Amino acid sequence: MALQSLRGTTDLLGETVHQWSRVEHTARRLAKLYGYSEIRTPLIEDAALFLRSVGETTDIIQKEMFRFEDRGGHEIVLRPEGTASIVRAYLEHHLDKNQGFAKLFYLGPMFRAERPQAGRFRQFHQYGAEAIGSSSPWVDVEAITLCVEILRGCGVASTDVWLSSMGCRDDQRRSAEALRKRLRPHLGKLCKECQARFEKNVFRVLDCKNPACHEIAWDFKGSPFLLCDACTAHFNDVRQGLKGAGIAYDDTKTFARGLDYYTRTVFEVRAKGLGAQDAVAAGGRYDHLVEELGGPSVGAFGFAAGIERVLMAASGDVKPADAAASRRGVYLAIAQPDLTGEGFRLIQTLRSRGVPATMDYDSKSLKAQLREADKSGCQFVAVLGAKELQEQTITIKDLGQGSQRTVRLASFAEEIAGPAKASCHSS
Ligand SMILES: [Zn+2]
Numbered sequence: 001m002a003l004q005s006l007r008g009t010t011d012l013l014g015e016t017v018h019q020w021s022r023v024e025h026t027a028r029r030l031a032k033l034y035g036y037s038e039i040r041t042p043l044i045e046d047a048a049l050f051l052r053s054v055g056e057t058t059d060i061i062q063k064e065m066f067r068f069e070d071r072g073g074h075e076i077v078l079r080p081e082g083t084a085s086i087v088r089a090y091l092e093h094h095l096d097k098n099q100g101f102a103k104l105f106y107l108g109p110m111f112r113a114e115r116p117q118a119g120r121f122r123q124f125h126q127y128g129a130e131a132i133g134s135s136s137p138w139v140d141v142e143a144i145t146l147c148v149e150i151l152r153g154c155g156v157a158s159t160d161v162w163l164s165s166m167g168c169r170d171d172q173r174r175s176a177e178a179l180r181k182r183l184r185p186h187l188g189k190l191c192k193e194c195q196a197r198f199e200k201n202v203f204r205v206l207d208c209k210n211p212a213c214h215e216i217a218w219d220f221k222g223s224p225f226l227l228c229d230a231c232t233a234h235f236n237d238v239r240q241g242l243k244g245a246g247i248a249y250d251d252t253k254t255f256a257r258g259l260d261y262y263t264r265t266v267f268e269v270r271a272k273g274l275g276a277q278d279a280v281a282a283g284g285r286y287d288h289l290v291e292e293l294g295g296p297s298v299g300a301f302g303f304a305a306g307i308e309r310v311l312m313a314a315s316g317d318v319k320p321a322d323a324a325a326s327r328r329g330v331y332l333a334i335a336q337p338d339l340t341g342e343g344f345r346l347i348q349t350l351r352s353r354g355v356p357a358t359m360d361y362d363s364k365s366l367k368a369q370l371r372e373a374d375k376s377g378c379q380f381v382a383v384l385g386a387k388e389l390q391e392q393t394i395t396i397k398d399l400g401q402g403s404q405r406t407v408r409l410a411s412f413a414e415e416i417a418g419p420a421k422a423s424c425h426s427s
C-alpha cells in the first residue's frame with residue numbers, strides 16, 4: 001500500500017494553497033503596516049526553553065510536546081508555540097541592548113503531539129506578533145487591534161473579543177490562595193490531574209476539560225483574578241484605548257490563558273462558525289518571561305492565530321475564488337511532436353515577459369493536450385501547427401471567456417503579455 005501522510009498533518013495543494021497564501025500575505029502586510037518586522041526562528045529548539053517559559057505543569061509540557069534526544073543526548077523539541085523562541089532570539093541577537101523595544105512578526109508551523117481530533121492538528125500553522133520591551137498599555141491596544149484587523153482582512157467578519165486581566169505575579173499569588181480556598185471543599189470531586197494541579201498550579205484547574213472540574217471551577221461570578229491598583233489602572237487604560245480604536249470587546253467573560261507566562265492583559269478572539277471552545281486567535285502580556293529567560297526585566301505583549309482556524313472561520317464570509325478569474329498564463333499545445341522545440345522557444349519568450357507558460361513534452365494527442373490545458377487552470381491555450389508555423393501565425397483561445405483569435409507569431413508574446421499578466425491574481 002502506498003504511504004500516506006501522518007494523522008494530524010495535511011498536504012496543501014491546488015486552490016487551498018492560494019487561500020493560505022492570501023492569509024499569509026494579509027497577515028504580513030498588516031503586521032508591517034503596524035511596524036512589526038518579520039523574524040524566522042528554527043522549528044527545533046532546546047527542550048529547556050519551553051520548560052522554563054511555558055510552564056512545567058501545563059498540558060503542552062506534560063503531554064503535547066514532540067520531544068526527543070539527538071545523537072549527542074541533547075533534549076530537543078519541535079516548537080509547540082512561537083513566543084518562547086522569539087524571546088530567545090530577541091536576547092540571543094541582543095535586541096534588548098541594541099533596540100530595546102522590538103516588534104516582531106512570525107509565521108510558520110508549530111507541533112503538538114496530542115491526539116488528532118476535529119480542528120486540531122499535530123502540525124498546525126500560526127502567524128503571530130510579539131512586542132517586546134514595553135509595559136505600556138498602548139502596546140496591548142495596538143497588538144489587539146492588529147490581531148482583529150488581520151482577521152477582518154482575511155474575511156473573518158464576525159468576531160467576539162474576550163478581554164480579561166490576570167494581574168501581576170503578586171495578584172496571581174493572592175488569586176491562587178482565594179481560588180484554593182474556594183475549591184478546597186470540592187477537592188475530592190476534582191479529577192486526579194486537578195488534584196495535583198491544586199497545589200502546584202491551581203489556575204490549571206480553570207482550563208481542565210473534564211466537565212465536573214469545569215463546573216466546580218467556574219461556579220462563581222466575575223473574574224478569578226484579583227487586581228491591585230496598578231493592574232486595575234493598566235486594564236482600564238487598555239479598555240479605553242480599545243474603545244478609541246473602535247475595537248468592540250467583552251470583558252464580562254471569565255477565562256484563563258493556559259500558559260504560565262501570562263500577566264495582566266489576556267484576550268481571545270472567537271469567530272462564529274467555530275466550536276464554542278475554540279479561539280481563532282489569542283494572546284496577552286508576559287511581563288516576566290524576558291527576565292526568566294535571562295534577559296532584562298521588561299514587559300512584553302504578543303498574540304498568535306491559527307491559520308487553519310482562520311480559514312475555517314473565513315469560509316462562511318468569503319466567496320470562493322471565481323474559477324474564471326483565477327485562471328492565469330498560457331498552455332501551449334502543439335499539433336505534432338516535431339514542433340516541441342519551436343513550442344519550447346515560444347513559452348520561454350512568454351516566461352521572459354513574466355507570463356506563466358507550460359506545454360506537453362510527451363507527444364500527447366492534440367485532444368489530450370486541450371483537455372490538459374483546461375484542467376491546468378491556464379487562461380489561454382495557444383495551438384501551434386505546421387501550417388500555422390509556415391504562415392507565421394498562432395491561434396489563441398481564452399479558456400475563461402471561450403473567445404478565439406489568430407495572431408501573428410511575431411506579436412504572440414505582446415498579445416498575451418498584456419491581458420494574461422493583468423489577469424494574474426497576486427497570491
Ligand atoms: Zn497587580
Ligand SMILES: [Zn+2]
Nearest residue numbers: 191194208213
Ligand atoms: Zn480536572
